[in-house]
Amino acid sequence: MRRCAALIDLNGTLHVEDMAIPKASDALERLRKLRPVKFVTNTTKESINVLYNRITKCGFRISKDEIFTSLVAARQFVEKQDLRPMLLLDGKAMEDFKDVDTSDPNAVVIGLAPSEFHFEKLNDAFKLVLNGELYSGE
DSSP, X not given: OOOOOEEEESBTTTEETTXXXXXXXXXXXXXXXXXXXXXXXXXXXXXXXXXXXHHHHTTOOOOGGGEEEHHHHHHXXXXXXXXXXXXXXXXXXXXXXXXXXXXXXXXXXXXXXXXXXXXXXXHHHHHHHHTTOSXXXX
């Protein structure tokens, strides 16, 4: 069976920050009549809930399960591999890792989080990497 869906980036395609791109909502609704739609983004600065709230406030009709982010992918990988990550993430992104065990880390997840990029945290992350304590993926 042949499947076809549209994968649509969020920021810069549907919206820029808190502003909808003109006519994007109309275009999205026309596209939905033709095929399934999923939304993808590589943003790591905020959680899926923050993104969802922004998009719906811009007037788009979407559901949370239509959104796939790099943080969602990272969490799925962490869970599948039973990892305990050190999280270098912005506070707005942390909720995507709620209930993930971060004690005695054996992995590092890094997102756009300038406030977390200071000597102590980066040094701890580098020590994990240099000491070979991290999951290699092999």
